[in-house]
Amino acid sequence: MQTYEWYQTLIKPSWAPPSWVFGPVWSVLYVLIAVSFWTVFLGAFRKRIPWSVALPFALNLVFNFAFTPIQFGLQSNLLAVADILLVLGTLVWAIAVIYPRMKWVALINIPYLLWVAFATVLQLTITVLNY
Numbered sequence: 001m002q003t004y005e006w007y008q009t010l011i012k013p014s015w016a017p018p019s020w021v022f023g024p025v026w027s028v029l030y031v032l033i034a035v036s037f038w039t040v041f042l043g044a045f046r047k048r049i050p051w052s053v054a055l056p057f058a059l060n061l062v063f064n065f066a067f068t069p070i071q072f073g074l075q076s077n078l079l080a081v082a083d084i085l086l087v088l089g090t091l092v093w094a095i096a097v098i099y100p101r102m103k104w105v106a107l108i109n110i111p112y113l114l115w116v117a118f119a120t121v122l123q124l125t126i127t128v129l130n131y
Helices: 002-009 019-045 051-073 077-098 103-108 110-129
Strands: none
Touching: 002 051, 019 051, 019 103, 019 110, 051 077, 077 103, 077 110, 103 110
């Protein structure tokens, strides 16, 4: 409850989506992430692709799952900016390295990329507005 109250006190841009949008969007994205990332990790385990290709996918998961505890647990906008930039960077890296090997995995992650790019701009804006 304190987390919700804290987030509600933050100044947000007029174009910020309402809170209820995040759950459905992430639910769809997590299905796409699960299918595509599982395919990459399975390919690495079966030695069809090198582990160096799976690395940015693994790092992306770590940074993605760290965001909520950083943003809402620590209530740190600055650390959340650093984290979401790592989410965005590892996702771009992952898409770039998988595209020559499994184009469909790269393409299925485009909605995730678009959402993370939007979320990055949103987080940067919230951070600046509340600094």
